Amino acid sequence: MSELIEPDAAPWRINPMIPHPARIYDYLLGGKDNFAADREAAEQLVAISPGTREGVRAHRAFLRRAVRHLVGEARIGQFLDIGAGLPTLGNVHEIAQEAIPDARVVYVDNDPIVLTHGRALLTSSPTGVTEVIEADLRRPQDILTHPDVLSVLDFSRPIALIMAGVLHFVADAEDPYASVEQFKEAVPSGSHLLLSHITLDFAPQVSSDEFSKPYDNSAARMVPRTRADVLRFFDGWRLISPGVVEVVDWRPDEDEYQEPIPGGGHAWAYGGIAVKP
Numbered sequence: 001m002s003e004l005i006e007p008d009a010a011p012w013r014i015n016p017m018i019p020h021p022a023r024i025y026d027y028l029l030g031g032k033d034n035f036a037a038d039r040e041a042a043e044q045l046v047a048i049s050p051g052t053r054e055g056v057r058a059h060r061a062f063l064r065r066a067v068r069h070l071v072g073e074a075r076i077g078q079f080l081d082i083g084a085g086l087p088t089l090g091n092v093h094e095i096a097q098e099a100i101p102d103a104r105v106v107y108v109d110n111d112p113i114v115l116t117h118g119r120a121l122l123t124s125s126p127t128g129v130t131e132v133i134e135a136d137l138r139r140p141q142d143i144l145t146h147p148d149v150l151s152v153l154d155f156s157r158p159i160a161l162i163m164a165g166v167l168h169f170v171a172d173a174e175d176p177y178a179s180v181e182q183f184k185e186a187v188p189s190g191s192h193l194l195l196s197h198i199t200l201d202f203a204p205q206v207s208s209d210e211f212s213k214p215y216d217n218s219a220a221r222m223v224p225r226t227r228a229d230v231l232r233f234f235d236g237w238r239l240i241s242p243g244v245v246e247v248v249d250w251r252p253d254e255d256e257y258q259e260p261i262p263g264g265g266h267a268w269a270y271g272g273i274a275v276k277p
Contacts, residue, residue, distance in 0.1 A: 021169050021222075022085040022111045028056040033086050033113065048210060049203070055267040059196060062247035062271045063164045064090045066194050069240075069251065069273065070160045071099040076192060078159045079105040080149065082137045082183070083166025086114055092162065097125040104129040104152050108143055110136040137166060138174050140182035158190035158276075165269070167233065168198040168223050180233050189276050195233055196247055196271040200224040203268060230270045237274035244272035 016035035023038040024045075034042075046052045070076040077100045081092050084107035096103035105128070109115070115134045124130035131152050135143045143149060153159055161183050170176035184193065200206055208224055231244055242250060247269045 020111050020113075021166075022109060022114055025056060025165065026086045026088070028053050029060065029088055031086060031088060048206065049268065055269065058248050058267040059165055059269050059271075060088070060090070062196060062250050062269075063092075063162075063194075064095060065251055065253055066164075066271065066273055067092050067095045067160075067162075068099070070192055070194065071096050071103065074158075074160075074192060074275070075100075076158055076160045077103045078153050078157065079103065079162060080108070080143075080153060080159055080183075081105065081162040081164075082108045082143065083163060083169075084109050084114065084132070085165075093124060093128065093130045097128040097130075100128075101125050102127040105131070106149050106152050107132040108135050108137070110134065137163070137179055137183075138170060138176075140179050140186075144183070144186050155186065156188060158192070159187045160192045160194060161187060162194045163233075164194060164196045164271075165198070167195065168225065169221070171221065171223055177232055184237065184276065187276065191276045192273055193234060193237060193276075194271075194273050195230070196269050197230045197233075198222060198224045198269050199226060199230070200268070201226055201270075202246070224268075227270055230272075234272065234274040237276050239272055239274045244270050247271040 017037055019037045019041035023034040024042045026032075027034040027039050027042045028045075042052075049055070067079075070079075077096070079092055079096060084092070092107070093103065093105040096105060102125075105124075107114075107130075109132075112134055115132055129152050131148050133143070133146055133148050135146060137143070163180070167176050167180070170179065180193075184191075200208060227244060234244070247267050250271045
């Protein structure tokens with residue numbers, strides 16, 4: 001991987017007092033790369049929705065199934081994973097390079113701890129390439145013109161854009177739709193968009209303010225959106241079956257164990273894949 005910053009620079013920019021979405025997610029997945037502030041915010045989410053942990057794991061399982069589709073059926077060998085989060089079991093490059101050994105993957109996240117751990121843990125296959133950069137999806141051109149992105153990905157060939165569990169951290173005022181459109185415009189025909197997004201459609205008893213409260217003091221506030229809102233991100237591209245559905249219902253794998261969500265609840269997230277005409 002390229003040296004983007006001095007080796008000891010990233011840790012000094014990590015604020016353990018402010019919860020960060022990547023570290024909250026890590027804690028809910030059972031990881032250890034988180035701080036007390038992250039754990040406190042995560043437990044507040046669990047108090048609001050007792051099935052949060054199981055829902056997060058179902059969300060991650062959707063990502064694994066979706067990537068397997070991209071490399072298996074769509075034969076996509078290039079991935080730009082935006083808002084990748086901390087390395088965990090079943091990373092995108094591991095799944096992709098198992099099927100396509102020379103697959104090329106660039107991970108993007110705005111938390112410097114992701115960069116630090118990514119360099120240490122995200123090792124590529126002998127013939128593939130895995131890179132990690134620190135950048136923010138709200139500034140698409142910073143990503144699309146980044147030298148490491150341009151050196152790893154060939155924008156004349158189809159690319160899989162992955163935005164799993166990240167767009168709900170972009171406020172309406174920051175126009176997430178415009179950001180997504182810039183990425184969609186930058187890739188050629190045959191490219192795919194893999195996207196998942198938190199929703200309250202399955203929890204009418206919970207208000208958006210109540211659900212977002214654990215993130216009030218975090219690096220990014222959570223913004224749940226409806227199915228119609230999520231569909232807008234795919235405008236102009238062809239959705240593949242089964243469309244935009246709850247993540248547990250997107251091509252479930254009979255051989256994959258899915259933890260039951262307490263109370264017969266939902267994963268509170270939509271997921272889908274679309275292809276550029």
